[in-house]
Amino acid sequence: MFSHIMIGANDIEASKKFYDAALGALGHGPAVQDPKGRYFYVTEAGILALTKPIDGQPATHANGGTIGFAATSPEAVDAWHAAGVANGGTACEDPPGLRQNGMYVAYLRDPSGNKICALKR
Template sequence: MFSHIMVGANDMQASKAFYDAILGAMGYDAGVFDDRGRCFYFTDSGIFAITPPIDGKPASHGNGATIGFAAKDPAQADAWHAAGVANGGVSCEDAPGVRESGLGKLYLAYLRDPSGNKVCALHRMV
């Protein structure tokens, strides 16, 4: 469904360190910068990117927005969360764990990145 997702970043080096850590915990390669100062993470299923805002204003998080990354199991979600906290992220929502919903049991871990964007690692429990 999606070709890419891009979020704004105020400090590209801090944001790259954060995303290199959390995405590295999921087995993805470090991001690469283009000639415009944007950082891209390429996968077989799509692209995630961080960028300084084009309009020159400070990046701000989307209130109500969450970017979700698929975790292969709860251990990977926990490693993702720990890597994020150790690299400038802030834990938010409830502690990582199982949540029951109309969608079934989900293992969720939430963080705010260095620019305030909310990201989540999600594993669907079977």
């Protein structure tokens, strides 16, 4: 259904460092920069892009929005969470773990405040 997700970042280099580490823990390579200074994580399942807002205004996070990343195991979720916290992310919600719905999940806020999660169904 989705071709890509693009999120705004106020400090694009801090966001790249965070996502390189967090997504690296899930087995994805580092971002590739385009001529406009945006960063792209290209996978067979879709693309995540980081950009400074083109209107020149500060980037803000979506209140109530969450971007979820698929993980291959609970251990990968834990590694994603640890890598994110170690690279500028902030833990939010409950600690990583099994939820009542049978999913193993962890939540973070990235350096720009976007709420993201990693989960293993």
